[in-house]
Amino acid sequence: METSVAPMDNKLQLKSKVVVTITDFGSELQNKWIELKRFKSNVFGIGSDRFRIYIDCEGNEIRHYLCLKHTDELSVDVQYDVFIIDKNQQPFARQRINQKTLDVTENYWSYHLLINKQDLINQTGSLLIDNTLSIAVDMTVHQKYRQSTDGCSWLRTCSSDQLFGVRELCDCRLIVGKDRHEFYASKLLLSCRSEVFAKMFTTDCMEKLSAEVVIDDIEPQVFEQFLRYLYTGRCDQLDDYCQELLVVADKYLVGSLKTMCFNWYSNKISSDNAFKTLKLLQDFGGSDDEELMAKTVDFISRKISSIVGQEIGQQIGIKTQMLNKIKDKIDKIIAKK
Structure with missing residues (x-):
C-alpha cells in the first residue's frame, strides 16, 4: 500500500x-x-x-x-x-x-x-x-475542518463519541416517553443534524424559549439510539430497533439514518420480512430507494406464490398497484418455465 x-x-x-x-x-x-x-x-x-x-x-x-x-x-x-x-x-x-x-x-x-x-x-x-x-x-x-484555534482546540479535536453525553456542552433538555425520561443535548448539534430541530430552535417556538423539547411518541430506548446516531453517526442496536428508528428518522428528516435503515433491510431481506420491507418503502421511501424497492419486488416475485403474496400484502396494506407488479412478474417467470 x-x-x-x-x-x-x-x-x-x-x-x-x-x-x-x-x-x-x-x-x-x-x-x-x-x-x-x-x-x-x-x-x-x-x-x-x-x-x-x-x-x-x-x-x-x-x-x-x-x-x-x-x-x-x-x-x-x-x-x-x-x-x-x-x-x-x-x-x-x-x-x-x-x-x-x-x-x-x-x-x-x-x-x-x-x-x-x-x-x-x-x-x-x-x-x-x-x-x-x-x-x-x-x-x-x-x-476538512482540521484547523483549530487555541480557544477551542479540545472541542475541535474531540470525536463525536467523546462529545456524546458531555453534560457541560448541553444546552437543551429532551423529555421523552410516557415516563418522561430526560436526555440532554446540544441545540447546535441537533440543528445541524435535523431540519426539524433547527426550526424548533431558530423560530419563535416554545422549544426555543424554554430550551426544552417534549417527545411523547417515542420510547426512551429508541430515542437514545437516535440521539447517539445524531452525535456519532452509528447505531449499535440497529438489529433491535431498525423499524422504530426508520420512523423517527422520517419524523425528524434525518435522511442518512433512513438510508442506513433501508440498507439494513436490503441486507436482511427474506421471506419473513419482504412484505414488511415493501410496506416500509411504500410509507417512508423516496426516489433514492427505488433500487431497494425493485430488489424487494423481485425477491417476492421469485420466492412467494402470487396467491399467498396477494393475501399477505393486502392484510398489511400494500397498494394494489404494487401487488399487480409482483403478480405480473410472477406470471412472466411461470411463462418462461
Missing part, C-alpha cells in the same frame, strides 16, 4: 490497495446467485478515516459499495476508483466514483455495478489469479 499526504489541502491518497480477494471464485461463477452472496474487505484506513468495501454477487451482476466506518472529522470528501487486478497486475473494469461531501452521520453509499457475470466468465483466463479474484481501489480523501 502506498499512502501520500498533501498537507496544503489536506488530501490523503491510497494507491492500488487490494481490498477484497475472493478465493475459489471460478467455482462461485458456476452458481446462479439466486440468493445474494456477499463478500467484504477488511477495514482499511486513510489518515483517521476507516472504510470497508462490500462486493455483492446476485443474478447476473457483481456490484460494490463503499462504507465509511469511522471518521474524526466533520466532513469528508472522497473520490475513488474500483477495479479488478488481472494476471498482468493491470487494472480491469476501472470505475471512477465521485462522491459528494459526506458527514459523520452518513455511513452508507449507493451500489455501483462493477462487472456483469457473463463478462467476467468470458475473461476468466486473464482475471482469475490462482482461481482468485482480486479487487482493488485507488482513493483520494479530502478532509
Whole structure:
C-alpha cells in the first residue's frame, strides 16, 4: 500500500490497495446467485478515516459499495476508483466514483455495478489469479475542518463519541416517553443534524424559549439510539430497533439514518420480512430507494406464490398497484418455465 499526504489541502491518497480477494471464485461463477452472496474487505484506513468495501454477487451482476466506518472529522470528501487486478497486475473494469461531501452521520453509499457475470466468465483466463479474484481501489480523501484555534482546540479535536453525553456542552433538555425520561443535548448539534430541530430552535417556538423539547411518541430506548446516531453517526442496536428508528428518522428528516435503515433491510431481506420491507418503502421511501424497492419486488416475485403474496400484502396494506407488479412478474417467470 502506498499512502501520500498533501498537507496544503489536506488530501490523503491510497494507491492500488487490494481490498477484497475472493478465493475459489471460478467455482462461485458456476452458481446462479439466486440468493445474494456477499463478500467484504477488511477495514482499511486513510489518515483517521476507516472504510470497508462490500462486493455483492446476485443474478447476473457483481456490484460494490463503499462504507465509511469511522471518521474524526466533520466532513469528508472522497473520490475513488474500483477495479479488478488481472494476471498482468493491470487494472480491469476501472470505475471512477465521485462522491459528494459526506458527514459523520452518513455511513452508507449507493451500489455501483462493477462487472456483469457473463463478462467476467468470458475473461476468466486473464482475471482469475490462482482461481482468485482480486479487487482493488485507488482513493483520494479530502478532509476538512482540521484547523483549530487555541480557544477551542479540545472541542475541535474531540470525536463525536467523546462529545456524546458531555453534560457541560448541553444546552437543551429532551423529555421523552410516557415516563418522561430526560436526555440532554446540544441545540447546535441537533440543528445541524435535523431540519426539524433547527426550526424548533431558530423560530419563535416554545422549544426555543424554554430550551426544552417534549417527545411523547417515542420510547426512551429508541430515542437514545437516535440521539447517539445524531452525535456519532452509528447505531449499535440497529438489529433491535431498525423499524422504530426508520420512523423517527422520517419524523425528524434525518435522511442518512433512513438510508442506513433501508440498507439494513436490503441486507436482511427474506421471506419473513419482504412484505414488511415493501410496506416500509411504500410509507417512508423516496426516489433514492427505488433500487431497494425493485430488489424487494423481485425477491417476492421469485420466492412467494402470487396467491399467498396477494393475501399477505393486502392484510398489511400494500397498494394494489404494487401487488399487480409482483403478480405480473410472477406470471412472466411461470411463462418462461
